[in-house]
Amino acid sequence: MLFFLVLAALISFYYFARDWKRWHLIKDTPTxxxxxxxxxxxxxxxxxxxxxxxxxxxxxxxxxxxxxxxxxxxxxxxxxxxxxxxxxxxxxxxxxxxxxxxxxxxxxxxxxxxxxxxxxxxxxxxxxxxxxxxxxxxxxxxxxxxxxxxxxxxxxxxxxxxxxxxxxxxxQTRSPATEQSVQNIARDLLRDWKQDRQQLLERFDSNRDGEIDQAEWEIARETARS
Structure with a gap:
């Protein structure tokens, strides 16, 4: 019985703390x-x-x-x-x-x-x-x-x-201009990475065959975009 009472008290405290934090977040965030x-x-x-x-x-x-x-x-x-x-x-x-x-x-x-x-x-x-x-x-x-x-x-x-x-x-506001800017930055990053082939292989050549295949290049593109 004591175990269940303690467990109920802990669960009640968890929900109280969660709702208290949420209430303060709502109260302190202006519309x-x-x-x-x-x-x-x-x-x-x-x-x-x-x-x-x-x-x-x-x-x-x-x-x-x-x-x-x-x-x-x-x-x-x-x-x-x-x-x-x-x-x-x-x-x-x-x-x-x-x-x-x-x-x-x-x-x-x-x-x-x-x-x-x-x-x-x-x-x-x-x-x-x-x-x-x-x-x-x-x-x-x-x-x-x-x-x-x-x-x-x-x-x-x-x-x-x-x-x-x-x-x-x-x-987050997105626009064609923003998307174009992201694409330009990613393209410039990829161009810079290509200048150092050894570093490019170390980062993205996952199968260690000395080449960047299509799948590995897609990972590089996603990394640059991120």
Whole structure:
């Protein structure tokens, strides 16, 4: 009992420290406007928008959205020591990694959700008896009888177009001129590296055959670009 109490206390302290740090980060970071935002770590507020040429549809209810996390679970009954218990086994889950737009009234930017921690207020839960939902609209999702008698549970967290968003992240502005500048610098670096063939071989000749093959040259190009 003492072990579990100490473990619970440590877990509670971890979440408290994490949320305290996050609260201070939010409190101490002023909200920026995209029109005059600096490059780097910033805070933004605005409305979410779908890229005009790439609409996103959640796979379960087929709602149009700008981000989703989908989950399909199956109810399983397990017998242990003459006792039965019920648990939900995950059959399918998928999180959208497609970028969407943020409009704060002064400008727009592209948001990359990959690897981000996302909190969504829109959550749909409904039940059925097929592995994949046969309905595209949520019906009777709040019915306790349906939930008890159904074998499958479907849930989806969504961010809908037009919803107000709060974002903390790294802002980087890219333009054709910037990309061209990077290409020029990488080209100049490669030209300089070619002047010292011995050093070039030491850095990129991974198979030690005395030559830089196509694969090794691609690594050199990526290194120069970085």
């Amino acid at each position: 920026a406007c995209l029109r005059s935002a600096h490059q780097g770590y910033i805070e933004l507020e605005g409305k979410g928008k779908s890229p005009s040429n790439q609409p996103i549809f959640a796979p379960l209810p087929n709602h149009q959205c700008i981000w989703y996390h989908s989950l399909v679970e199956r109810k399983e009954t397990i017998l242990e020591q003459k006792r039965t218990r019920t648990e939900w086994k995950i059959l399918y889950q998928h999180t959208s990694d497609q970028s969407f737009m943020l409009d704060d009234g002064t400008g727009t930017c592209l948001v990359n959700p990959e690897g981000a921690e996302i909190t969504s207020n829109e959550k749909l839960i409904w039940h059925g008896n097929t592995e994949w939902p046969t309905r595209t609209r949520v019906l009777d999702s709040a019915s306790a009888i349906v939930a008890l008698t159904s074998r499958y549970r479907y849930s989806e967290r969504l961010i809908l177009p037009g919803q107000q968003l709060y974002i903390l992240g790294h802002l």
